[in-house]
Amino acid sequence: MSSxxxxxxxxxxxxxxxxxxxxxxxxxxxxxxxTSPGRGIQLAAGVRAARGEWLLxxxxxxRIAAAALAxxxxxxxxxxxxxAVWQLExxxxxxxxxxxxxxxxxxxxxxxxxxxxxxxxxxxxxYDAAGGFPExxxxxxxxxxxxxxxxxxxxxxxxxxxxxxRRYQKEGAVRRVLLNVALLTLFLCGxxxxxxxxxxxxxREPG
Numbered sequence: 001m002s003s004x005x006x007x008x009x010x011x012x013x014x015x016x017x018x019x020x021x022x023x024x025x026x027x028x029x030x031x032x033x034x035t036s037p038g039r040g041i042q043l044a045a046g047v048r049a050a051r052g053e054w055l056l057x058x059x060x061x062x063r064i065a066a067a068a069l070a071x072x073x074x075x076x077x078x079x080x081x082x083x084a085v086w087q088l089e090x091x092x093x094x095x096x097x098x099x100x101x102x103x104x105x106x107x108x109x110x111x112x113x114x115x116x117x118x119x120x121x122x123x124x125x126x127y128d129a130a131g132g133f134p135e136x137x138x139x140x141x142x143x144x145x146x147x148x149x150x151x152x153x154x155x156x157x158x159x160x161x162x163x164x165x166r167r168y169q170k171e172g173a174v175r176r177v178l179l180n181v182a183l184l185t186l187f188l189c190g191x192x193x194x195x196x197x198x199x200x201x202x203x204r205e206p207g
Contacts, residue, residue: 003066006073012060013046015039021060039116040140044133055127057120061164063091064119068159072121075155083122083148084155085114092165096173100165103177109156112149113184116141117163126152137197139187 012025015037022032035045039059047055056072058064068086075081088104090097108114120141130147133140148154168176183196 003069004073006076008056009050009052011046011049013042013049015042038135038137040133040136040138043116043140044135047127047132050124053124055120055122055124057116057122058161059117059163061166062117062119063162065159065162068119068157068161071157071159075121075157081155082126082152083120084157085118085120086157087160088115088118089160089162090165090168091162092169094173096168096177097165100168100173100177107184112145112154113142114145114154114156117161119161120145122148136193138183138193138200139196140193142184142187143193 010025010028010030012021012030012032013035014022014025014032015035022034025032031049033045033049035042043057047057054076064086071086072084075084085108088101088108090100104115104118108118114120126148127144129151130144132144134143136143145154171179179199183200187193187196
C-alpha cells in the first residue's frame with residue numbers, strides 16, 4: 001500500500017498464522033490484530049478495527065499494483081461511486097487460468113457477484129448499511145456483495161488485482177473451477193454455508 005498518497009492505515013487480521021506473517025506486517029508499519037481463523041471472521045474483525053470513511057479490503061495472498069491503487073484514490077472523490085471492485089488476474093499461466101479470469105469477469109459483471117479475491121473498495125456507511133461481512137466459514141464475500149448490490153451499484157475498475165493460483169495448481173484447475181461453480185450455485189439456492197464448508201475448508205490454510 002506504500003504507493004497510496006492519501007492518509008491511510010493498513011490492518012492485517014491474522015487468524016493464527018505460523019509463518020512469521022505478524023512480524024513482517026508489524027515491521028512494515030501495519031496494525032496487526034489476532035482473530036479466530038476463518039476468512040469471514042478475520043475480514044469482519046479487520047473492518048471493525050479500521051477508522052476510515054472508506055474501506056479497501058484485499059486478501060492476504062493478493063497483489064495490487066500501483067495503477068489499481070490509483071483507481072481507488074480517484075474513486076474517493078467521485079460522489080457517484082460508493083463501492084467498486086477490480087478485474088481478476090491469476091498469477092499462474094495456462095489456458096485454465098485464462099478461463100478462470102474470464103469466468104470471474106462474467107460472474108462479476110453479468111451476475112453482480114464479484115468474489116473477495118477481486119478486492120473491495122467500499123464506503124463504510126454502505127458497508128454498515130449492508131450489514132458487513134457475515135462471520136460465515138465460506139461465501140462471506142458473496143453474502144455481502146448481494147446485499148450491497150441491492151443498495152448501490154458496484155463499479156468495476158479497469159485494472160486488475162493478481163490472485164494466487166496455488167489452490168488451482170494443487171487441486172487441479174478443472175476440479176477447482178467446477179467446485180467453485182457448484183458451491184456458488186448451492187449457496188444461492190439456499191444451502192447453508194456451514195454445510196458447504198465441509199467440502200471447502202479442509203483446503204484452506206490458517207492465516
